[in-house]
Amino acid sequence: MTTAFDVSALGEGMLEFNQTRAGEPNYLQGFGGDTSNAAIAAARAGARTAYLSRVGNDSFGRALLELWQREGVNTQAVQQDAAAHTGIYFVTHGANGHEFSYMRAGSAASRMTPQWLDGEAAQTIRASRILHVSGISLAISPTALATALAAMQMAREAGVLVSFDSNLRLKLWTLEAARAGTAAAMAACDIFLPSLEDITALNGMTDPDAVVDWGHAAGAKTVVLKLGGDGALVSDGSKRERIAPRRVQLVDATGAGDCFAGNLLARMAAGDDVFTAARYANAAASLAVQGYGAVAPLPRPGDVKAVL
Helix, strand or coil, X not given: CCCCXXXXXXXXXXXXXXXXXXXXXXXXXXXXXXXXXXXXXXXXXXCCEEEEEEEECCHHHHHHHHHHHHCCEEEEEEEEECCCCCCEXXXXXXXXXXXXXXXXXCCCHHHCCHHHHCCHHHHHHHCEEEEEEEHHHHHCCHHHHHHHXXXXXXXXXXXXXEEEECCCCCCCCCHHHHHHHHHXXXXXXXXXXXXXXXXXHHHCCCCHHHHHXXXXXXXXXXXXXXXXXXXXXXXXXXXXXXXXXXXXXXXCCCCHHHHHHHXXXXXXXXXXXXXXXXXXXXXXXXXXXXXXXXXXXXXXHHHHHHHC
């Protein structure tokens, strides 16, 4: 099949309400959802992108469809569900950073099933260079877990690279379920994008090199470990490189890892090796944390190149 998309992503897009000042009841309305953020970031980086999801047949679902179309993200594999709502989340800020509160139980995306992959979704996956999924894609419901794993298997059978971001949210599933789901996804991915914070919470590991070794042992050919304010550790299985952090004024870290993932995959799809792509993604994420919300601050190539 002809490759129509550089990066496709599967998961849940959501409406976002982001607190603009800690302790005050003022929220900026935007959009979020980790894999949606990554798809938009990749599109802004110049990649041909598509999103696979389900939204409610409501004003919020229509707003998301308009957002994706405006950002150049193909929506042929997004289905509207008249019997379910579009997910919403709130971001609050305090001394310990940002905290998420979700209203996504029973959402349209959480009702996806493996059978839903038939048709447009399957065509989109098979026409992609890279399929991106995340721990949140797995965690929103048992049927979403089965769907995401089936999509990953479908991609691999079609010769499509599979990217998996750990994005651990223990508000969505138990630690035991998260460990099992993450292990299954790691075994089915080519590119593993964990954060050290996630893996420490998941299994207690704190040494970056040990986490990279663990990722390779689980089956990932490429591991890009996000270290937050300490940059990233990148491995292609034979070489490792530490990507230094960029010191900036932090405003809001919401979606920073998604920005990193989308830009990394866009640059890899364009032909960069993973180390060059990670340096680009690191610069992009440093720009994204200087604005509020998950989508609005996602940078354009000119901004990233100026930083580099």
